[in-house]
Ligand code: SF4
């Protein structure tokens with residue numbers, strides 16, 4: 116009997132230690148979860164571009180973990196001048212004001228141009244084509260109303276823990292916004 | 308060039324400075340249409356709905372439960388395999404590997420250190436649930452639920468044995484990687500574990516060239532080394548390993564008793580099976596181990612201190628990963644290049660810094676201080692990990708059976724079928740054919756899980 120106790124002693128001690136550590140770990144995890152609850156907010160956060168800060172640098176097209184990027188050009192129609200010579204649509208000094216590809220600024224011809232009434236044209240973005248390069252946005256910003264702007268499209272975005280465009284954005288334009296208001300849109304013409 | 312010169316240049320050249328944004332735009336008042344044209348509305352496609360996130364949690368919990376059932380009750384490798392294929396498809400290719408606990412320690416760290424960041428509830432559950440299960444049933448998450456594990460597991464075609472010294476040496480890496488992830492998340496709001504995940508680019512079928520190359524490397528290695536990421540890198544696996552070291556039940560190779568027939572000895576592709584170690588006959592045998600243990604225990608604080616110092620030193624260069632710090636450093640660079648004719652993203656960033664140098668510089672200084680503080684902790688952690696690893700080498704286990712190592716076993720169930728007792732249990736072998744020394748047993752009924760889980764004590 117005494118013999119047996121000696122040989123089995125280390126095992127029981129180990130078991131005891133193990134059980135103790137388990138209880139400690141469980142308590143720790145429980146406490147940790149409790150602490151965590153205080154850090155939880157019911158609102159999840161998602162990434163979005165502040166159009167006022169965006170510098171239209173082109174990195175949105177290249178830095179997203181998705182190819183093509185989850186960032187697309189978005190049009191605030193109420194802000195648009197419906198210009199015949201849209202500087203977001205046409206290259207500088209286009210040959211003709213028509214839809215020929217060589218006249219278009221967009222590298223993938225994602226902007227659709229539609230005549231509405233003289234002399235107004237409507238421009239719509241085909242998001243299945245847009246790569247988020249921001250060329251049109253730059254054109255519109257420089258000489259137009261700034262009605263074209265870039266937004267993270269949440270039907271595509273994976274909501275990475277750390278948006279890889281945000282890391283590279285020179286304008287510091289990316290920020291986390293509450294999921295209930297996932298867009299930072301430009302809306303309408305405000306002065307003049 | 309002076310600061311004023313630079314900003315003037317920026318204004319003239321590109322007009323891109325954020326402060327002038329609103330003023331520059333809005334040049335042509337919108338038309339009033341005579342045809343009564345209705346303006347289209349800007350669409351706002353919503354993010355994934357909350358119920359979908361909760362569905363992910365439900366799938367996780369269900370899979371965890373099934374994995375435990377398959378490993379402990381059914382003892383069926385095939386069921387585990389099918390479950391892991393499902394998880395690979397669901398969590399891997401459908402959810403793009405981006406709903407997983409591997410990166411979760413970073414979210415949690417950021418949640419504690421950045422008041423502006425809220426840890427999503429789903430992430431918190433994904434972090435806690437597998438750990439909780441591991442405290443009771445070992446790494447069943449790794450067996451059947453983790454898409455990373457499943458991918459590597461399926462790729463394994465010809466496992467080679469990793470030499471013990473290498474395995475021991477590399478086994479500190481996951482803890483160090485975990486520390487690195489938490490360090491960067493806490494100090495710099497960066498998620499390095501996500502950024503350098505080798506398999507997620509494959510789940511998404513898109514990614515940078517570097518990560519695709521690293522991923523391809525891991526995939527090739529996975530064919531010959533069982534689960535290289537899990538064993539030598541996975542930061543969450545490090546936590547699961549700790550939890551399963553103290554788990555209530557454990558995976559056992561045999562359903563009832565071990566005859567020490569050694570048939571299972573080489574069956575684990577992850578080198579997790581340990582052979583029996585008899586208790587020392589002479590207590591004096593333990594003396595050298597004890598001496599070493601004492602030595603290491605005394606050396607531990609010194610080790611931690613040395614590494615903490617190193618950590619503090621490397622923190623300054625590490626701070627450069629933070630964009631603001633990088634911007635500030637470039638801004639201060641006396642040899643900063645003149646702005647090019649066509650603005651590049653970098654020159655645009657410098658311009659932005661020009662508009663508000665004070666806040667960029669003070670923010671950068673604040674982040675750098677945070678990095679150097681976190682550097683102490685990170686270094687100390689590395690020292691602790693190495694020290695504890697050394698100490699654990701001096702402890703001598705007592706084992707009566709062939710058993711998987713508690714920490715290293717992924718609960719995949721490969722070894723079960725190598726055990727003749729298991730074959731008897733399944734009716735594939737008659738008890739009289741059993742090899743080994745012990746008398747054959749006749750009862751082939753499956754043993755209750757509480758029973759199988761209990762480690763055998765010495766008799
Ligand atoms: S990276 Fe930033 S500045 Fe560049 S286009 Fe995207 S949002 Fe705009």
Ligand code: SF4
Pocket residue numbers: 187188220221222223224225226240244245246247248249250251252
């Ligand atoms: S120019 Fe670039 S951002 Fe604009 S619509 Fe085309 S692809 Fe999209």
Ligand code: SF4
Pocket residue numbers: 162178179180181184185186267271272273274275277278279280281
């Ligand atoms: S969060 Fe990820 S998927 Fe979304 S825009 Fe950023 S990098 Fe792309």
Ligand code: SF4
Pocket residue numbers: 409448449450453454455456457534536537538541542543544545547
């Ligand atoms: S060790 Fe990590 S990567 Fe491997 S299966 Fe477990 S959690 Fe997944």
